[in-house]
Amino acid sequence: MALRTVCAAALRTGTDLGVNNARTIATTAVLSKRARPLGPMPNDDIDTSNLESLETYRSYNRYFRQAEEAKNKRVWWKTYRSYVEKRVDIGLPYWPPSRTKVVKERRQAMSENKRNVELERASRLRTLKIPLARVQETWEKTGGPFDIKKLADHYGVFRDLFPMAYFLPQVTLRISYSQDTDGQVHYGNQLTPTEAVSAPRIAFDAEEGSLWTLLLTSPDEHLLDNEAEYLHWLVGNIPGGAVQAGEELCHYLPPFPARGTGFHRYVYVLFKQEKPISFREDLRASPCHSLVDRTFKTVDFYRKHQDDMTPAGLAFFQSQWDQSLSYFMLPRLLPVYHPPQVKYPHRQPLRYLDRYRDGKEHTYGIY
Amino acid sequence: MALREINRSVRLLMGQIQRCGSGVASKHSARCLSQAAARPEPTPNVNEAVNPTFVNRNPRNLEQMALAVKDRGWKTTWPHQQFYHRLMFSRSQHHVTAEVFSYTSPVPVLTCSTKEWAVKKELASTNCVAACQAVGEVLAHRCQQAGIMRMVYRAIPWTYRSEGVQAFRAAMKQGGVILSEPRRKYVGT
Numbered sequence: 001m002a003l004r005t006v007c008a009a010a011l012r013t014g015t016d017l018g019v020n021n022a023r024t025i026a027t028t029a030v031l032s033k034r035a036r037p038l039g040p041m042p043n044d045d046i047d048t049s050n051l052e053s054l055e056t057y058r059s060y061n062r063y064f065r066q067a068e069e070a071k072n073k074r075v076w077w078k079t080y081r082s083y084v085e086k087r088v089d090i091g092l093p094y095w096p097p098s099r100t101k102v103v104k105e106r107r108q109a110m111s112e113n114k115r116n117v118e119l120e121r122a123s124r125l126r127t128l129k130i131p132l133a134r135v136q137e138t139w140e141k142t143g144g145p146f147d148i149k150k151l152a153d154h155y156g157v158f159r160d161l162f163p164m165a166y167f168l169p170q171v172t173l174r175i176s177y178s179q180d181t182d183g184q185v186h187y188g189n190q191l192t193p194t195e196a197v198s199a200p201r202i203a204f205d206a207e208e209g210s211l212w213t214l215l216l217t218s219p220d221e222h223l224l225d226n227e228a229e230y231l232h233w234l235v236g237n238i239p240g241g242a243v244q245a246g247e248e249l250c251h252y253l254p255p256f257p258a259r260g261t262g263f264h265r266y267v268y269v270l271f272k273q274e275k276p277i278s279f280r281e282d283l284r285a286s287p288c289h290s291l292v293d294r295t296f297k298t299v300d301f302y303r304k305h306q307d308d309m310t311p312a313g314l315a316f317f318q319s320q321w322d323q324s325l326s327y328f329m330l331p332r333l334l335p336v337y338h339p340p341q342v343k344y345p346h347r348q349p350l351r352y353l354d355r356y357r358d359g360k361e362h363t364y365g366i367y
Numbered sequence: 368m369a370l371r372e373i374n375r376s377v378r379l380l381m382g383q384i385q386r387c388g389s390g391v392a393s394k395h396s397a398r399c400l401s402q403a404a405a406r407p408e409p410t411p412n413v414n415e416a417v418n419p420t421f422v423n424r425n426p427r428n429l430e431q432m433a434l435a436v437k438d439r440g441w442k443t444t445w446p447h448q449q450f451y452h453r454l455m456f457s458r459s460q461h462h463v464t465a466e467v468f469s470y471t472s473p474v475p476v477l478t479c480s481t482k483e484w485a486v487k488k489e490l491a492s493t494n495c496v497a498a499c500q501a502v503g504e505v506l507a508h509r510c511q512q513a514g515i516m517r518m519v520y521r522a523i524p525w526t527y528r529s530e531g532v533q534a535f536r537a538a539m540k541q542g543g544v545i546l547s548e549p550r551r552k553y554v555g556t
Binding site: 124130219 | 417420421426429432469471474475476477478483484487488489490491492495497498500501509511513514534
C-alpha cells in the first residue's frame with residue numbers, strides 16, 4: 001500500500017502539484033545519465049588503498065591552515081568567485097616591514113612590560129589609564145589603513161566614488177576645522193555645517209619635493225543626478241605638506257545638505273602625484289557658485305589623471321541640515337534679486353550702490 | 368527676527384530673479400538696467416532645480432534617522448536580531464576582543480583587541496580586568512571617530528556579572544557610547 005502511494009506520488013506531474021518545474025520520470029532519467037567527469041576530482045591524488053599509512057593532521061590548526069589555502073586555490077570548475085566581479089586595488093603598494101625583526105622587537109617590549117612593577121600594580125588595582133593618544137598613533141602606523149578601509153566599505157565610499165575599485169589609505173590625513181578635538185574629521189564622525197563653514201587645517205606626513213592633490217566631494221548631495229557628486233574643494237600640485245601653497249582649482253564651499261534628506265557624507269581624498277600635472281580642464285571660475293560647474297564624478301577625474309597620481313589618503317565625515325543653512329544658499333548660490341536701479345534711491349543706505357557693481361568689490365561695507 | 372520677516376516678504380513679492388552674482392557678463396546687467404520695465408527673466412534659476420526623486424546614497428543615513436528596517440522575528444532564538452549595530456565582547460585564554468557588527472554583514476565594522484600591537488604594548492597582562500577596561504576605552508574612542516555611537520550589547524547571561532564584562536561596559540559608557548538603540552519609526556509608505 002505504501003509502495004503504491006509512493007509510486008503514485010512519483011508519477012504525479014507538475015500540473016497536479018500546481019508547480020511549474022516539477023521533474024517527471026522522463027526528465028529524471030536524462031539527468032541521472034552517468035558520464036565521465038570533465039576534469040580531475042579533488043582528492044584523486046590520495047592513495048586510498050592503505051588508509052593507515054596516510055599522514056594525519058594531528059592538530060586542528062594544521063588542518064585549518066591547509067583548508068584556508070585550498071579555499072583560495074584556483075580550480076577548473078566554476079565557483080562563486082568567478083561570478084563575483086573582483087575589485088581593483090588602485091592605491092599605493094603596501095610593503096609591510098620585515099616580520100622577524102618586528103616580532104623580535106615586540107617580544108622584547110612585551111617582556112619588559114611584564115617585568116614593569118608599576119604597570120602590574122596598576123593593572124591589579126584597576127587604576128591603569130591607557131594613553132589613548134599613543135594607542136591612536138601606533139594604530140595609525142600598524143593596522144589603521146585596514147580599519148579605515150573596512151569603515152569606508154561600510155559607508156559605501158568606494159562603491160560611490162570609485163566603482164569596482166578600492167585603495168588602502170596609507171597616508172594619515174589630519175583634518176581639523178577648529179582648534180579643539182570636536183572639529184576633527186576622522187572616518188564617519190558627525191559635524192554640523194556651522195562647524196565646517198570655513199576651510200579646515202590639513203596636515204599629513206609628506207617628504208620634501210613630493211606633490212599631492214586634495215579633493216573634497218559629496219556623493220549624496222547632488223540635487224538633480226543621483227549618481228553624480230558635488231565638488232566642494234580641489235587643490236592640486238600641493239608641495240610637501242602645505243595645502244596653502246597648492247593650486248586652488250575650485251575654492252572651498254561649505255557643506256549644504258538639504259533639509260529633510262538626513263546625513264550626507266563628505267569625503268576627503270588625497271592623491272599622491274608623481275610629477276606636476278596641468279589641471280587646465282579642471283580649473284573652475286574663481287568663486288564658483290554654479291552647481292552645474294560643481295557637478296563632478298571622481299571616477300572621471302581620476303581616469304583622466306590616473307597615470308600621474310594614485311589615491312593615498314582618505315577621511316570622511318557626515319553632516320545634516322542646520323539652521324545656519326536656511327539663508328546660506330540665497331545670497332550666493334541663489335542670486336539675490338534687486339529692483340532696477342533708480343537715480344535718487346529713497347531711504348536706501350549707501351551700500352545700495354554696491355548692489356549694482358556687477359560683482360566687483362563692495363566698498364561701502366555695512367554703510 | 369524682523370529682518371528675517373522682511374527678507375521673507377521681499378522674497379515672496381519679487382517674482383523674477385536677476386542675476387547679480389559674480390561671473391556674469393556686464394552686458395547682461397546693462398541690458399537689464401536699460402529695460403527698467405518688468406520683463407520676465409527668460410532663464411530659470413538652475414541652482415534651485417531639485418530632482419523629484421532625490422536619493423541619498425549614504426548607507427548609514429536611514430539607520431541614523433531610525434527609519435531603516437530592523438530584522439524582526441527570530442523570537443525562538445537568542446539573542447534577537449533587531450539592531451542596527453551590535454557589540455560583541457569575548458575573552459579567550461590569552462586575549463580580550465571586542466567587535467562591533469552591523470546588521471548588513473558578518474564582517475565586523477570596528478574591532479579592538481589585545482592582539483593588536485597598539486593595545487598590547489601598553490598592557491602588562493592581556494587577559495585581566497584592566498585589559499578589558501583598556502579595550503573598552505579604545506573601542507569607545509574608535510566608535511566616536513567612526514560616528515557609531517549607539518549599539519546593542521547583550522552579554523552572555525552568566526558572564527554579565529563578571530568584573531571583566533562590567534569594566535568593559537563601564538568603559539564603553541564612559542567613552543560616550545550609548546548601549547541602546549532608538550526604536551524604529553514606522554512611516555506610512
